[in-house]
Amino acid sequence: MSRHATSAPATRRGRRLAAIAAVTALALSACGSGEPDNTTLPDPDPNTDLVAQVASFDLAAGPDQRLLLGLFRSDRTVLGGGSVEVRVAWLGDDPAAGGEVPLSDPVNATFLPVPGNEPDVGDTPTWIDGRGAGVYQARVNLDQPGFWGARISAEIDGREHVTTTRFQVLDTHRVPTVGEAAPRVDHPTADTHDGPLSELDSRAQGSDARLPAPHLHQVNVNDALDAGTPVVLVISTPVYCASQFCGPITDRIAELALDYEDRAAFVHFEVWKDFSDNELNPHVMEWIFDPEMGGNEPWVFLIDADGTIAARWDNVLDADELESLLQALPAA
Amino acid sequence: VRHVSLLVAVTLGLTACLGATTQPDLMTTLCAAIDQAAAGDAEAAADTFEVDAHTPLHDLADDLAGADRAATARLLEAKYDLESSIRGGTMAPAPLVHQRLLALTEQVREALAALDRPAPSC
Numbered sequence: 092m093s094r095h096a097t098s099a100p101a102t103r104r105g106r107r108l109a110a111i112a113a114v115t116a117l118a119l120s121a122c123g124s125g126e127p128d129n130t131t132l133p134d135p136d137p138n139t140d141l142v143a144q145v146a147s148f149d150l151a152a153g154p155d156q157r158l159l160l161g162l163f164r165s166d167r168t169v170l171g172g173g174s175v176e177v178r179v180a181w182l183g184d185d186p187a188a189g190g191e192v193p194l195s196d197p198v199n200a201t202f203l204p205v206p207g208n209e210p211d212v213g214d215t216p217t218w219i220d221g222r223g224a225g226v227y228q229a230r231v232n233l234d235q236p237g238f239w240g241a242r243i244s245a246e247i248d249g250r251e252h253v254t255t256t257r258f259q260v261l262d263t264h265r266v267p268t269v270g271e272a273a274p275r276v277d278h279p280t281a282d283t284h285d286g287p288l289s290e291l292d293s294r295a296q297g298s299d300a301r302l303p304a305p306h307l308h309q310v311n312v313n314d315a316l317d318a319g320t321p322v323v324l325v326i327s328t329p330v331y332c333a334s335q336f337c338g339p340i341t342d343r344i345a346e347l348a349l350d351y352e353d354r355a356a357f358v359h360f361e362v363w364k365d366f367s368d369n370e371l372n373p374h375v376m377e378w379i380f381d382p383e384m385g386g387n388e389p390w391v392f393l394i395d396a397d398g399t400i401a402a403r404w405d406n407v408l409d410a411d412e413l414e415s416l417l418q419a420l421p422a423a
Numbered sequence: 424v425r426h427v428s429l430l431v432a433v434t435l436g437l438t439a440c441l442g443a444t445t446q447p448d449l450m451t452t453l454c455a456a457i458d459q460a461a462a463g464d465a466e467a468a469a470d471t472f473e474v475d476a477h478t479p480l481h482d483l484a485d486d487l488a489g490a491d492r493a494a495t496a497r498l499l500e501a502k503y504d505l506e507s508s509i510r511g512g513t514m515a516p517a518p519l520v521h522q523r524l525l526a527l528t529e530q531v532r533e534a535l536a537a538l539d540r541p542a543p544s545c
Binding site for chain 2: 294
C-alpha cells in the first residue's frame with residue numbers, strides 16, 4: 092500500500108510546511124549566474140552558457156528512472172528539438188559532495204515538448220525562437236540514494252556544449268509509483284460536489300462558472316476501479332500552476348478522454364480547494380503531498396483495471412507514451 | 424480547515440530564476456503587447472505575451488505567493504483570462520485581448536507594489 096493511503100492521519104495532512112525540498116534548492120542553484128553549476132563532475136565547459144536544471148519531481152534510487160532536464164541559455168531561451176547526451180554520477184550523501192567521480196555510460200535524452208505548446212523545432216537541438224516549451228527526457232539508472240550529478244552534452248549550431256547539474260535522489264518515492272496500489276481516496280464528482288466549481292477545476296471561476304472539461308469530473312475513481320475500469324488521473328491546477336505546463340497538459344488529457352473513453356475513465360483532480368487560503372483539496376494531498384518534501388504538480392497517472400499504478404508522468408506528460416498505453420488497453 | 428503549503432517548486436527551472444530585475448522588462452513587454460492589441464494585431468500581442476511575458480509572470484507570482492496569496496490569486500486568474508483568449512486554436516478579437524491585457528497589467532502593477540518594487544504604468 093502506498094504511503095498516501097487513506098489511513099493517513101489527518102494531522103499529517105494538516106501540517107503546515109515551510110521546508111523547501113533539497114532537490115529544488117539544488118536545481119535552483121544553477122540559476123544565479125547563468126553559468127554551469129559548480130559541480131566537480133569532469134569536463135564542464137566554461138565557454139558555454141548552456142544551463143541545465145532537473146525538472147523531475149520524485150527521483151528515487153532504482154533502475155530506469157525518468158530524468159527530466161530543462162535546458163536553456165542564460166537569457167532563458169529554451170533549447171528544444173532532437174536529443175542530447177546525458178551521463179550521470181553518484182556524488183555522495185553530502186549535498187556538497189564532489190570530487191572526481193566515475194560517469195555512467197551515456198544515454199540519449201530526447202526532447203519532449205509540452206503537449207499543446209510544441210515549439211517549431213527540428214531534429215537537432217535548437218534555441219527556441221518563439222512560442223513553445225519542453226524538456227529533455229532520459230531513462231537513467233540511479234542505483235543508490237544521495238546526491239547525483241549529470242553531465243549534459245548538446246550539439247548546438249555545430250558546436251558541442253557541455254554543462255552539468257546536480258540533483259537529489261531519495262531512498263524511496265514520495266509519490267505513489269508504478270507497481271503500487273493506487274490510493275483509494277474520497278473525491279467529489281460534478282454530480283456530488285456541493286461547493287464552488289473552482290474546487291473541481293480552477294478554471295471554473297466567477298458567478299457564471301462552468302467546468303471547461305466536464306467529462307473529466309463525471310467518474311469517481313474508486314467506482315471505476317471497482318468496476319474494473321482503468322483510470323487516467325491528472326492532478327493539476329491550470330490557473331494557479333507554478334509552471335507553464337498544467338493547463339496544456341490538462342487540455343491534452345481532456346482530448347485523450349474523448350478519443351479513448353472506451354478504454355479508460357479519465358479524471359481530473361484540481362489541486363487547490365482555495366488557493367487564496369492556501370488550502371489543498373484533501374484527496375490531492377493523499378496522492379502527491381508528502382509531509383517532509385511538500386508536493387509538485389502536474390502529475391498524470393495511468394491506473395490498471397486492478398488498481399495498480401501502471402505508469403506515471405511527473406511535470407511534463409509524454410502524451411505519445413500515454414496514448415500507446417491506452418491503445419493497448421482493451422476497448423469496452 | 425486544513426491549511427498547508429504546497430511546495431510549488433520548480434518545473435522547468437525557468438520559473439524563479441530571475442528576480443526583481445526582470446520586472447521592468449515585464450512591464451515593458453506587457454505595454455508593448457497592449458499597444459499591439461490596441462492596434463488590432465491580436466496575434467502579435469499574443470506572441471509578445473507568450474515569448475517574453477509568460478515566464479516572468481510565473482516568477483512574479485512565485486515571489487508574491489509568500490507575501491499576498493489573494494493578490495497572487497488575482498494575478499494568476501488575470502493571466503489565465505488572457506491565456507484563454509489567445510490559446511486553444513481560436514484567437515479572440517483584438518479588443519478583448521486588449522481588455523484582458525489591461526486587466527492583467529493592473530494586477531501586475533498591484534503585485535509589484537505589494538512587493539515594494541517599482542510599478543510603472545504604460
